[in-house]
Amino acid sequence: MSEPQTDTTRVHTRRQARSGWNPLELALLWRSRELLMFYAVRDIKVRYKQTALGALWAILQPLLMMLVFSVLFGKLAGLPSDGQAYPIYTLCALLPWQLFSYAVTQSSNCLLQDAQVLRRVYFPRLVLPFASVIAGLVDFAIAFVILVIMMAAYGITPGWSVAALPLLVLLTIFASLAVGLWLSALNVRYRDVRYAIPFLVQLWLFATPVAYSSSLIPEAWRTVYGLNPMVGVVDGFRWALVGGPEPALGVMVMSVLVTTIFFVGGLFYFRRMERTFADIV
Amino acid sequence: MTITALQISKLSKYYPIGELDAYPTLREAIVNTTRRWFGDANAIKKERGIWALKDVSLEIPVGQVLGIIGPNGSGKSTLLKIISGITDPTQGHADIYGRLASLLEVGTGFHQELTGRENIFMNGAILGMTHAEIRKKFDDIVEFSEIGAFLDTPVKRYSSGMYTRLAFAVAAHLEPEVLIVDEVLAVGDAAFQKKCLGKMSEVAEQGRTVLFVSHNMASVQSLCSRVIRLHQGEVVDDGQPQAVITEYLEASSSVHPVALDERLDRGGEGPARLQEVRVERSDGDGTLRCSSRLRIRLRYKSDGPLMFARFVVSVYDLTHVGLFILDSDASGPLPETMPAEGWVSCTTEPINLTPGRCYVNLRITCSGGTSDYVQQATTFDVEADDFFGTGRLPTRDWSVGLLHNTWTAREDAAE
Known part of the structure; x- marks a missing residue:
């Protein structure tokens, strides 16, 4: 076939078989940032539609959990809370935890939820897990106001360490994406994942020092414990807000490292699986 | 230029059968991958698929x-x-x-x-x-x-x-x-x-x-x-x-038989499977028209005699609106026991449809469970005829169904 005569001012796209690992094309994701925000806003708007309490749920969930934990673990089991009042100590951890568990659950299921769109329109698929994680930030922000009120009530003023908070929120987001990217791509092919997620999140909660203090873990195992990035996040939150003990450097480094590895790996894995999504979803 | x-x-574009079929489970994937690693030659199933393009x-x-x-x-x-x-x-x-x-x-x-x-x-x-x-x-x-x-x-x-x-x-x-x-x-x-x-x-x-x-x-x-x-x-x-x-x-x-035994994208647990479908006129030869009667003939095959079989033919227009359900149970059951292989045939009254294309989904249930289910098993075209006898040919633009009707005009409401 002869070379086609084309208008060089037009963008050229080639569709062909791709195999194995593909470049990430993050520029494409950046160009789709408007769509990403639309999806995030949609998730937020839809979340509490046709509920009587509406966004009040964003406050109730962490508050009720705090109550249950305070009674069960604080009062009955008498778990230590590094000298802090147990309710505030646990609420401090519940906030990033709920952001994480929401983001992991939503991003893992996002491709199935929008299966119809996947089969019929093309846009960078990475938009979907990113958007569902961002949507979780709104609940987090609402709940954060409650935490601030609680802190005021308990007379706690955070020190300069509060400056680390944005970084810790960022770590939470990337940690949830690190899990969400893998699970969402796997979920398209193996519906088993959908059933495993609630269980996985539940287990993860116990592997994270939300109800208890990480000081319960023997010193020698702390760094290994940090393999769970939420350990670094929760310890960091307590340190930043209510003056908990400074998190061990080893734990933080480990948390950041694990998150980075799984996040980048997840991006590549997602891109690899992406080309078959429309065929099998 | x-x-x-x-x-x-x-x-x-090639679709392997597995991707059209039910979802593979994690267990299957693990078993297959391990077998591939350990070089079990039987693991690689003979692949049957479809070249869609x-x-x-x-x-x-x-x-x-x-x-x-x-x-x-x-x-x-x-x-x-x-x-x-x-x-x-x-x-x-x-x-x-x-x-x-x-x-x-x-x-x-x-x-x-x-x-x-x-x-x-x-x-x-x-x-x-x-x-x-x-x-x-x-x-x-x-x-x-x-x-x-x-x-x-x-x-x-x-x-x-x-x-x-x-x-x-x-x-x-x-x-x-x-x-x-x-x-x-x-x-x-x-x-x-x-x-x-x-x-x-x-x-x-x-x-x-x-x-x-x-x-x-x-x-x-x-x-x-x-x-x-x-x-x-x-x-x-x-x-x-x-x-x-x-x-x-x-x-x-032209009305021609459609073989169904090669269709891979089908549901149901078996054993009875549809082999062929023919959509014909039951009131004469030639093209199917707005006022024709329909005959749908189905060839099936099973392991043994069919017990309490029920055949359902659903007819849709191209916008996926259901037009008819021809259900052997609803309109008078088939014999309780039927031979392991054979034909069932369904004949209708005039279809009263505007000209256009329709498609057909087919289902067999045996003793309550779905035995076979083929979507869009075949299509047929209804051609225009002088349905009302007025020389005005009906078209699909306005409706799917046709109904003979008469009009009168009077000064008062009494009929």
Whole structure:
């Protein structure tokens, strides 16, 4: 076939078989940032539609959990809370935890939820897990106001360490994406994942020092414990807000490292699986 | 010299059976992977699959409106999906020169809980418009869709007509250089369909390239400057709309048996499986017409005698609206025991349908469980006849059903 005569001012796209690992094309994701925000806003708007309490749920969930934990673990089991009042100590951890568990659950299921769109329109698929994680930030922000009120009530003023908070929120987001990217791509092919997620999140909660203090873990195992990035996040939150003990450097480094590895790996894995999504979803 | 908008070279798409079948489970994947690692030769099953597209090559110049026709499963949608980037080809490649937008189904990405206004922005973004672009065209979109007062109502409260109008309105205001449209005009009322067709030819006149898939031959003929026909994944005809369409209608309108035993995309647990379906006239030979009686004959095969078998034939029009359910249990059961292999036949009264295409889903249940289920097992075309005896031929534009009726006029209400 002869070379086609084309208008060089037009963008050229080639569709062909791709195999194995593909470049990430993050520029494409950046160009789709408007769509990403639309999806995030949609998730937020839809979340509490046709509920009587509406966004009040964003406050109730962490508050009720705090109550249950305070009674069960604080009062009955008498778990230590590094000298802090147990309710505030646990609420401090519940906030990033709920952001994480929401983001992991939503991003893992996002491709199935929008299966119809996947089969019929093309846009960078990475938009979907990113958007569902961002949507979780709104609940987090609402709940954060409650935490601030609680802190005021308990007379706690955070020190300069509060400056680390944005970084810790960022770590939470990337940690949830690190899990969400893998699970969402796997979920398209193996519906088993959908059933495993609630269980996985539940287990993860116990592997994270939300109800208890990480000081319960023997010193020698702390760094290994940090393999769970939420350990670094929760310890960091307590340190930043209510003056908990400074998190061990080893734990933080480990948390950041694990998150980075799984996040980048997840991006590549997602891109690899992406080309078959429309065929099998 | 013509400028190329789309260059397709030797494009092929293969679907392995596993991907069409039920979802593979994690357990199967683990077992298969381990076997592959340990070199178990039996692990690699003999693969059976389908080439949805085979060696399709096409060159489409800028400004051409290309119609793509062919029966269900001929590869039309697969071709559009590859060009849109939704799925990758197995072999070959397609080069697209220019910004591309595709409209594979009206209302894709609409969210039930969001309002009309919110969905305009959401859907526009999904289809590739920027926020600024949508804002600029917002008023035009609202006007075109005729939804006016319901702009701030969640779309789940919309009638299906309003829903379709809004969805098409968004898509119609895309300004891509290459536009791909799949069967979107099959929905909505006749007046709105005309409006959409008008919008489409407007797009074409602006020198944009359009790929248009439809079962509605009238709109293909009026819109397109060139038509290709696909059959089992291959381009079998390419040329002037009139010639290609005539050839296609001749090839497909004859009533012929359709083999079903090779169909892989079927449901049900067995053992009884459908082997063949024939749609015929029961009141004479030749073309099926508006007032013809229908006879549907099914050949089945099972391991042993069939107990309490029930055969269900559902007939739909191309907008997936159910027209008839022919259910052997509802209209008088079949014998309790039937031979392991054989034919069942269903004969109807006059079908009273307007001319157009219908498709048929088939189901066998045995002792309550689904034994076999084949979607879109076959299609048939109803041709026009002088149904009312007045010389006015009915058309599908206005309705699907036909009903004989008489009119009288009097001064008072008494009949």
